[in-house]
Amino acid sequence: MTGREVPDEYLEGYAQILAEACVTGRRLTRDELESLRTRGERAAEAGLGLRALVRRHLSVTRESWPTLSVTETDRVLAVVEQAIDAFAEGHERAQRLAVRQEEGVRREFIDDLLYGRSDLGRLAERAERFGLLLSRAHAVAVAQGSKPVEDMHPATRQVESAVISRFGERRILLTTKDGRLVCIAPGEQDEVLAFFAKQAHAATDGGQVAIGRPHPGAGGVVHSYEEALNALDLADRLHIEEPVLRAADLLVYPVLTRDRQAMADLVRNTLGPLQSARGGARPLVDTLTAYFDSGCVAAEAARRLSLSVRAFTYRLERIHKLTGANPADSVHRYTLQTAVIGARLLGWPDNDV
Structure with a gap:
């Protein structure tokens, strides 16, 4: 002008x-x-x-x-x-x-979108203002670093700049929520979320990123967002250190914990006898965890625990004697591994189940 x-x-x-x-x-x-x-x-x-x-x-x-x-x-x-x-x-x-007014409107919209608190029809109308077409399926990626980030944090600006430079607008919404970076993108544009994950991992100094599955409609955004949050929570409880998690790859865990009481019974009945061991159940549960995480290769599991193969094998024998389940047996192995996963999800033996 x-x-x-x-x-x-x-x-x-x-x-x-x-x-x-x-x-x-x-x-x-x-x-x-x-x-x-x-x-x-x-x-x-x-x-x-x-x-x-x-x-x-x-x-x-x-x-x-x-x-x-x-x-x-x-x-x-x-x-x-x-x-x-x-x-x-x-x-x-x-x-x-x-x-400030625009930021307030945007923040209110994001809160309503991620929590599903608004009328879906009205929410869809508001979404168009921010570049989203909720008639399509969307997927949500959430990045969590060691320190919380907000909209004006350097990490947020760095990731936003990189994503927009690479893909333009493309009906992508980048924001923060509860100290985490959030990216909402059309469900068929997985390359956007993969790129976001790479950038967010670097910008948050090695933070972890979870990607929810695509779901249609406004409710689909909430569903995908919750899947991503649950994936981060699972990673924390199971000590999964992968930089990028996909909810689609972790579906077995919600299935295992859907009946919490049944899982607690399995943990108590299968692993409960380990509590009578000298030193308690924790060292032996860690032994099983390392064994299963290493593909049931005793030498690799021993290395992860800084044990000799002989000492590690002795622990497996001790587990067999106390529980009656042999980790080397394919039938027993499945029961033990499921119980170990349940123990990690429920925080046993540190917490009662």
């Missing part, structure tokens, strides 16, 4: 204020300054850019210069500086207010 396109109403009285102040050498009065601030606010609300407005003020100053009755340029420039500063202050004040 050029200076000529700025309406005269936003410079009303400026030339007169300039002339009077230069004649007397006084500073602008409080009322004059507030009037300039008010006009600056109105100009911002009208969508006029600050550069064009400043240019127009300088143009009026140049046009008025020959009519001013003083020869001291310092006095003229001091008045111009004071006037433009007040005008710019009002303009910036209006801009900050608009940004």
Whole structure:
């Protein structure tokens, strides 16, 4: 926008204020300054850019210069500086207010979207304003680092810049929620979420990222978001250290814990006898965990626990004797492994089940 396109109403009285102040050498009065601030606010609300407005003020100053009755340029420039500063202050004040209002609207929408608290029809209408078409399936990725992040955090800005530079808008929504980075993308655009995961992992200094499955509609966003959060929770409880988790790969765990009482019974009945061992059940549960995590290769499991193969084999024999289940037997192995997974999910033996 050029200076000529700025309406005269936003410079009303400026030339007169300039002339009077230069004649007397006084500073602008409080009322004059507030009037300039008010006009600056109105100009911002009208969508006029600050550069064009400043240019127009300088143009009026140049046009008025020959009519001013003083020869001291310092006095003229001091008045111009004071006037433009007040005008710019009002303009910036209006801009900050608009940004805060927009941020408030955006945050309210994100809360409603991720928690499913609003009327779905109304939510779909609001979503279009932020680039989402909720008639399509969407998937949600959530990144969690060692420290919480917010919208203006450097990590958030870094990831957002990288994703937008790579994919443009593409109906992607990047935000933060409860100290985590969140990316919502159309379900068929898995490459967007994979790229987000890579960038978020790096920006959060090795944080973990979980990707929910695509689901249709506004409720689908909530479902995918909850899947991603549950995947992060599972990773924490099971000590899964993979940088990127996919809810689709972890579906067995919700199935195992759907009947919590049945799982607790399995843990108590299968692993309960280990509590009678010297040192308690924990070392032997860790032994089974390492054994199953290493593909039932005793040498690798022993290395992970910093044990000799002989010491590790002795522990397996001790487990067999106490529980009656042989970890090397394919039938017993499944029962033991399921019980160990249940123990990790339920926090046993540190917590009673």
